Amino acid sequence: MAKHTLSVLVENHAGVLSRVAGLFSRRGFNIDSLTVGVTENPQVSRMTIVVDGDEYIVEQVSKQLNKLIDVIKIKQLDKADSVSRELVLLKVNADASTRSEIIQIVEIFRGNIVDVSKTTLTIEISGPTEKIEALVDMVRQFGIREIVRTGTIAIDRGNKIIEIDNT
């Protein structure tokens, strides 16, 4: 099934996240990832939700989200017309014999090494999901100890913005 990215502007107060998350579980929708953070307007937060499903599901998700009083606006982002990023921290096994090889791979992916120990390296990488997955694939052979992902955030390309209509 295809992945769809929804940008959702919500009221920035307690309980909103649980309403949104609850709606997904109640209606049986699958979320790939959900991120939330405050916007340039401190009263408004923005969620980026990646949904797994066909057109019917995405339409239902949007309509049901729209019914939540705390949801202000929803926009489905077009993949080709938006930029999406995810930040990941990866802890992999590394010793004297593998360390430099890993560092080289990370450099190719324009990642950073943010921590090192005798037996591990911690990699920071950001980018679209595909790039992250490619890096994860490359370092898997060394042994991945831990992965932490933020989930996708996304924004429209060009001068388009998601505005709140104040009518």
Place this chain on the structure above:
Amino acid sequence: MKITGAEALVKCLENENVKVVFGYPGAAICPFYDALLDSGIMHILTRHEQGAAHAASGYSRATDKVGVCAATSGPGATNLITGIATAYMDSIPMIAITGQVETGLIGRDVFQEVDITGATTPFCKHNYLVKDANDIPRIMKEAFHIASTGRPGPVLIDIPIDMQIQKIGFIYPESVNIKGYKPTYRGHLLQIKKVAEAVKNAQRPLICAGGGIISANASAELIELIEKCGIPVVTTLMGIGSIPSEHPMNLGMLGSHGSYGANNALYNADMLLILGARVGDRAMGAAHDIAKRAVIAHIDIDPAEIGKNIGTSIPVVGDIKESLKKLGEISTHGDKSHWIFKLEENVLKNQKHTEIKMESTTVNPGYFLDRLSGIIDEDTIITTEVGQNQIWAASHLRIMNPRTFITSGGLGTMGYGLPSAVGVKIGRPQAKVLSISGDGSFQMSLQELGTIKQYKLGVKIVLFNNSTLGMVRELQKLKYCGRYSAVILEDNPDFIKLVEAYGFTGERISSNEEIDGALDRMMENDGPYLLECMVDPEEPTL
């Protein structure tokens, strides 16, 4: 001048023109109850919080005002839940006010603390936990606005006791501005034109009228449209009353418990206009097939209902009343009499004729309700329980006006009929109020007999006593090889004696020949009255 949060709450209710609150007190809501004493608002003490919620919802349905119920924290709040969910499923505007433990103690599992906003979120239109008493006027204004506009529904406000005590300056806001709540009222004209065109081009158009017609008060517009264009109508359970039972274009209720006439029309239609109905599985099980046979147009105030359960080629989001008015204006006169004639012919061909024996040992519920229909006036308001009694009532009673048939459609809540009748009678004291019941459902809200007694409400109850949970028994008979599991209500109490203890007049009949006399006696009596009809447990639903 500063007033307490509780006083503010009461003032908000007064500002919203609330005349009555149904509820049940407890420690965490005591400041509110104290403030209520100094207002002109009547309080109805039900015998269970669920009864308070059902009464408020019955009141809303019968009066088109927003019913209000109140309860204390913890068990009081959780007891409201079934009533809130019932109102939510049937899109009934309602306000529920619950007390909550002190703000600083929330989250510590103190005495009578529950997370009622968390618990009710899936079946509330919206809810609030008051965190600052100064927000009370705004929250109340928003709550009434949200409950009563767009697609109506219940809104819960949870108020910690310290918020009820805190002093605030009171100004009731004149308007609301909720960024994320702007229902669309005006249906798109181009879309409405498409509907008119589709109706005109159809050979066999059909309207499915749902509860939305009733909540939008759009019956007159509906009837005008169908008479102008010659389109027959089927209703959902919630749509009963949107068009008089006796209207020649009304083919009755559709669905798994619907009439042959309605289902046959749905099967043969080449164009279906769905009005304020959510295409629930009980009404239109094979929605997918219907969409293959017919062009589907759907008008609803809630965009999420359109396309949810049936593929729709002409969606219209907007208020039904306004949209139907427009549709009526632009539609051309139509003559679909060949189609209506065909439908009538089918109905005649398939008419079952059951002979009613007058000398019998049980009462035939269908015949009873037919006789009842003959003597009730058009303003009589019926409430029902759930089970066979509900379907018998839906299929036999003559319902001539909107808001006179009150039933739990979406949630199918047993125990709804009696408490909702309490709310109806409070809201419409001049109307005769009659609750149709089964012996199972009746015993689920039995305690509300006490409310009826205390407030001297002339509620009439027709109790179909078949000594079983009839509808479930029938299901077990047909689908589980007659293996009856937990459906026999053995050794029921003497219901006549029981209601007499609550000041009712009671009568029991067990033959068809007794029906007319018993009905006359019941209708002549202005006080609370129970007419118990002994019914054969084998009596089928349809």
